[in-house]
Amino acid sequence: MQYTVAQRLPPINTTQREAIIIGTGLAGCASAYHLGQSQWKIHLFEQHAHCATQASGNPIGVIHPYISVNTSLEACYYDASIKAFLSYIQQYPALYHPTGVIQLAYNSKRQQQQQRYLQQRPPTLSVQSIPANKVEDYTHVPSSYPGIFFPQLGFIRPLALCQHYLQHTAQLAIHYQTTIASIQYYNGLWHVFDNQQHCQASAAILILCNAATVQQFIPWLEVQLTQGQLTYLPPYALSSFPKTVICHQGYLLPSFEGKYIIGASYQKPHQRGLSLTAQQYNLSLLQQHLPQLHTPSSLPQLTGRTAIRVSTRDHLPLIGPIPDATAYLKTFQAIRQGKTLADNITVPYLPGLYVNTAHGSRGINSSFFGAQLLAQHLCHQHQALQAMPFIHPSRQLIKQLRTGHNIHSRLK
Numbered sequence: 227m228q229y230t231v232a233q234r235l236p237p238i239n240t241t242q243r244e245a246i247i248i249g250t251g252l253a254g255c256a257s258a259y260h261l262g263q264s265q266w267k268i269h270l271f272e273q274h275a276h277c278a279t280q281a282s283g284n285p286i287g288v289i290h291p292y293i294s295v296n297t298s299l300e301a302c303y304y305d306a307s308i309k310a311f312l313s314y315i316q317q318y319p320a321l322y323h324p325t326g327v328i329q330l331a332y333n334s335k336r337q338q339q340q341q342r343y344l345q346q347r348p349p350t351l352s353v354q355s356i357p358a359n360k361v362e363d364y365t366h367v368p369s370s371y372p373g374i375f376f377p378q379l380g381f382i383r384p385l386a387l388c389q390h391y392l393q394h395t396a397q398l399a400i401h402y403q404t405t406i407a408s409i410q411y412y413n414g415l416w417h418v419f420d421n422q423q424h425c426q427a428s429a430a431i432l433i434l435c436n437a438a439t440v441q442q443f444i445p446w447l448e449v450q451l452t453q454g455q456l457t458y459l460p461p462y463a464l465s466s467f468p469k470t471v472i473c474h475q476g477y478l479l480p481s482f483e484g485k486y487i488i489g490a491s492y493q494k495p496h497q498r499g500l501s502l503t504a505q506q507y508n509l510s511l512l513q514q515h516l517p518q519l520h521t522p523s524s525l526p527q528l529t530g531r532t533a534i535r536v537s538t539r540d541h542l543p544l545i546g547p548i549p550d551a552t553a554y555l556k557t558f559q560a561i562r563q564g565k566t567l568a569d570n571i572t573v574p575y576l577p578g579l580y581v582n583t584a585h586g587s588r589g590i591n592s593s594f595f596g597a598q599l600l601a602q603h604l605c606h607q608h609q610a611l612q613a614m615p616f617i618h619p620s621r622q623l624i625k626q627l628r629t630g631h632n633i634h635s636r637l638k
């Protein structure tokens with residue numbers, strides 16, 4: 227298989243266990259944590275005054291099951307990431323709220339999908355089929371739809387999880403309120419520069435976890451930005467109170483700090499701040515899918531939180547080393563010409579540069595797992611990351627080679 231050669235991972239050319247990480251969302255904090263477990267020294271940079279201020283700043287994040295009827299690459303990756311995350315977080319009961327998650331089958335397509343999932347699913351998670359008249363027993367909210375219930379799943383507080391990762395990273399220097407404006411590689415090290423062009427740190431390994439701004443450093447990476455809005459409901463807005471996470475086309479969460487959260491809209495990130503349209507969308511989805519739950523069709527004020535999700539076209543994250551795109555495209559022209567590649571070919575990478583981003587709507591488990599894979603690779607255990615070429619950034623260049631699309635305008 228030719229692509230195996232083109233996605234061979236680079237050797238680790240440093241004996242110094244030291245890395246720079248940009249971004250203190252879930253991906254950056256998890257990356258620091260996993261490397262910290264192997265006694266790496268970490269320099270962590272964040273443009274804001276504390277961690278988890280962007281997508282990872284939502285008050286609650288749900289561990290969403292991946293319900294698929296086939297063994298797609300996505301299913302394989304997200305199942306593995308949930309398994310890895312659960313086995314970790316279940317050791318910390320103060321961080322995890324395993325309320326259970328029910329996914330309602332709100333149309334016939336969903337019902338068929340759930341039935342097939344129950345027959346074919348991998349044995350990663352326990353799951354129960356719940357008829358419509360029993361849903362209320364599990365959730366405390368009446369439903370006209372049946373569903374499937376995942377008793378081990380639930381929610382976490384992303385900020386608390388980020389703080390936990392950082393508290394458990396021993397050799398950590400955090401630099402808040404420091405925007406990294408540029409990066410440069412020379413003398414065998416990556417150097418990161420602030421807005422005043424001052425070099426803030428140097429290390430052989432640099433990991434980009436800056437999510438929505440990742441193209442600032444690697445312009446050819448293809449990422450999609452969508453804005454998501456959560457809406458906060460006061461208790462008086464609900465006729466009954468969920469005790470589990472209820473997923474339909476959107477979701478309704480159990481009480482958190484006196485409010486109930488519904489979400490989450492998907493819009494182009496064209497405006498800053500809360501949008502009335504997105505709030506109405508969240509409310510209308512709730513009314514449509516849980517009609518027996520009496521809720522208002524509008525709220526007296528705009529309330530909630532908005533943030534940017536970063537994702538890719540193939541719905542898989544970007545985790546791994548960054549190829550030197552110009553040299554890579556030149557080296558692997560043979561793929562485009564249908565030729566067989568020599569087995570001993572050297573894959574051109576930007577030395578020591580890595581990414582852990584584009585976790586879409588599943589950032590809690592995906593960022594943890596991605597950080598674990600990356601740390602294993604950096605500690606010379608290459609197998610697990612090598613076995614998942616579908617998350618490597620290089621797949622985007624290979625796709626360009628196969629389709630013949632010209633990305634030269636986006637190469638630095």
Ligand SMILES: Cc1cc2nc3c(=O)[nH]c(=O)nc-3n(C[C@H](O)[C@H](O)[C@H](O)COP(=O)(O)OP(=O)(O)OC[C@H]3O[C@@H](n4cnc5c(N)ncnc54)[C@H](O)[C@@H]3O)c2cc1C
Binds near residue numbers: 274284
């Ligand atoms: C509305 C909404 C609901 C969601 N719900 C869920 C859910 O229920 N379950 C789930 O698993 N996922 C959910 N997600 C997705 C999840 O929140 C994200 O996948 C995850 O937070 C991404 O983490 P991150 O670290 O990659 O990015 P971010 O949290 O965005 O972190 C990036 C960090 O980099 C910093 N940064 C950027 N550029 C620079 C720079 N140049 N210099 C220094 N610092 C920089 C930013 O300030 C930020 O702190 C949701 C997302 C949204 C928007």
